[in-house]
Amino acid sequence: xxxxNRLSRALGECNIVGCQEDESDHVVKSAGRVLRILELFDVLxxxxxxxxxxxxxxxxxSSTSVLLRSLVITGYLYFNPExxxxxxxxxxxxxxxxxNGPIVSDGVLxxxxxxxxxxxxxxxxxxxxNRIWSEYIHVVQGTDPLRMxxxxxxxxxxxxxxxxxxxxxxxxxxxxxxxxxxxxxxxGEHVSMSGLLDEVNKVRSQGWSxxxxxxxxxxxxxxxxxxxxxxxxxxxxxxxxSTSILRENESRFVNxxxxxxxxxxxxxxxxxxxxxx
Numbered sequence: 001x002x003x004x005n006r007l008s009r010a011l012g013e014c015n016i017v018g019c020q021e022d023e024s025d026h027v028v029k030s031a032g033r034v035l036r037i038l039e040l041f042d043v044l045x046x047x048x049x050x051x052x053x054x055x056x057x058x059x060x061x062s063s064t065s066v067l068l069r070s071l072v073i074t075g076y077l078y079f080n081p082e083x084x085x086x087x088x089x090x091x092x093x094x095x096x097x098x099x100n101g102p103i104v105s106d107g108v109l110x111x112x113x114x115x116x117x118x119x120x121x122x123x124x125x126x127x128x129x130n131r132i133w134s135e136y137i138h139v140v141q142g143t144d145p146l147r148m149x150x151x152x153x154x155x156x157x158x159x160x161x162x163x164x165x166x167x168x169x170x171x172x173x174x175x176x177x178x179x180x181x182x183x184x185x186x187x188g189e190h191v192s193m194s195g196l197l198d199e200v201n202k203v204r205s206q207g208w209s210x211x212x213x214x215x216x217x218x219x220x221x222x223x224x225x226x227x228x229x230x231x232x233x234x235x236x237x238x239x240x241x242s243t244s245i246l247r248e249n250e251s252r253f254v255n256x257x258x259x260x261x262x263x264x265x266x267x268x269x270x271x272x273x274x275x276x277x
Contacts, residue, residue: 006056010044013149017216017240033059033067038076038092039153047085112264113140113237119256120249122241123150127163127223128233130155132183134163142241148219150240159183159191162211162221166236168196169203169225176200208254212243220246224257227265237261251275 004016036057041048048056054064068086071077077086109126117124121144125136133155141149158164159180168176180191203209212220223238239246239253246253254275 007043010052010056011149015146015148015219015242017148017150017154017219030067033057033063034071037064037067037071038088041077041088041092043151047080047083047087049083049085053086108264109138109235112260113138115260115264116237116239116256117142119260120239120241120253121147122239122245122253123148125150125163125221125238125240127156127167127236127238129158129167132158132179132186134158134161134167134236136163144241144245146242146245148216148241156215157183157187157191159196160189161215162209162223163236163238165199165203165209165211166223166225166238167234168200169209170234173197208257210246210250210254212247218243222246222250222253222257224254224261226261 008014008016037053040053040056050061050065050068053059053068054061057064059067068077069079072079072086075091076089077092078089079086113124113126117140121142123142124140126138127134128137129135134157136150136152136154136156139150139152141147156162156164158168159176160183168179171179176197177193180193180196184190199209208222208224210220210222214220219240220243221238221240223236226235226237228234237257239257
């Protein structure tokens with residue numbers, strides 16, 4: 001996992017919310033490192049020296065140099081001889097552009113996320129299920145001075161997070177129980193089945209989820225499921241920020257999610273009465 005204090009210095013951010021450790025036993029090391037390098041550039045949004053990439057990702061500098069130069073040869077990175085730094089090429093931007101491209105990159109989802117962020121001033125994330133995890137696949141950073149900086153690619157347990165509860169709400173209870181047993185076995189944690197089902201049933205009833213100080217102390221998220229898209233992948237949209245701001249503005253933020261989603265995503269109708277603000 002990125003060293004968050006180092007990343008904070010590199011980005012000039014105070015509050016950075018990081019990601020879970022890699023499941024290293026199940027990932028080919030070189031493949032995993034290449035993907036983490038590309039994800040790091042997405043966070044930095046600028047060129048970086050070999051030494052900086054090595055430090056931020058805790059990779060050996062020698063192997064980092066080899067990987068970066070390999071990515072230059074294959075056309076995914078460029079090397080700037082004047083600064084001795086590396087950066088991503090347009091080829092990286094085109095990867096996966098065919099997957100829901102009109103919806104995600106320049107369509108309804110992009111407009112929806114930007115609208116929610118402008119309306120709330122907070123970070124907005126898109127999350128999807130990845131086995132027993134909820135994974136942030138897209139992030140728009142907040143503009144509030146007290147914002148929390150969210151890292152794309154961060155993962156949260158399905159059974160113990162706000163976006164996870166929203167993703168689980170569409171699954172049958174027996175599937176939720178299977179996921180919980182697997183998570184408890186693999187993590188060594190003990191998530192209460194009855195407590196989890198209470199959280200999920202609450203989401204099913206009200207149509208949205210709120211979670212505070214559960215994964216990140218002082219931080220939380222208000223989440224809502226989106227309707228199925230072209231490939232039927234289920235997504236969750238969430239407003240992430242400090243617990244104090246989210247609690248104070250919970251009704252307003254929930255209304256923003258409901259109203260903006262209804263206004264941007266075809267086929268969804270808000271059946272919930274707007275919350276009193």
